[in-house]
Amino acid sequence: MANIVNGTDLRFYKAGTAIGEATSCQISFTMETRSALTKDNVGGFTRVEAGQRSATGSFQGLMAYDTTNESVSDLFTSYTNGEKFILRFTDDTNGHPYWEGTAMITQIDFEAGVEANAGYSGTFTFDGAVTLGTES
């Protein structure tokens, strides 16, 4: 039976430091398509070719001002400065894959409900290619 990955292991590391008190994260890859339908290949279905690729990452967590990992203040500072950084999505285990690219924070939300944990969420947008590597 295959070893199912525990989602707790996978984290975003912003410039090498984990996003603090994270509760979930997600990385998404999309690709636009180019229509390649011509009179020579008409068959009742659309024909496409690979187009522009893009990637984004989203993260959620609980707000803690004193976390030693990337705090909401660190994230906000990066957002304000338009900072680009190396972002890696990995479980940091030898032999396991990682996805890495240059990214910046394009959205950050803070939420605070009455008698509820304050939380944060946000979006990374990758600048350029995301590469697949193997932890070593």
Next chain:
Amino acid sequence: MIIEILKAHGKWVPGDVVDVTRQTAAALSFTGVCRIHEDQTRRDYTPTPTEPQEPQQVTVNNYFLAPEQVQELEAEPKEKEIKRSFFNRKK
């Protein structure tokens, strides 16, 4: 990888425990900023072994019967008396 900060670095002060990539940990430890934390518990997902529990005796309550009726059900059944007739009489 969990590291322990030894020297002030950025926002970190000595004693801080931080989760960084192994490459970052190697770079920081090379400069003496940190050391590998002895407790990598967050990364250890081996479940702690638990003692096997013996199956517990379960008493099922029949809520529809009064206790006396339950005792009647649990009592040993009486042996059926065989009616003697012409067909099963002892020889």
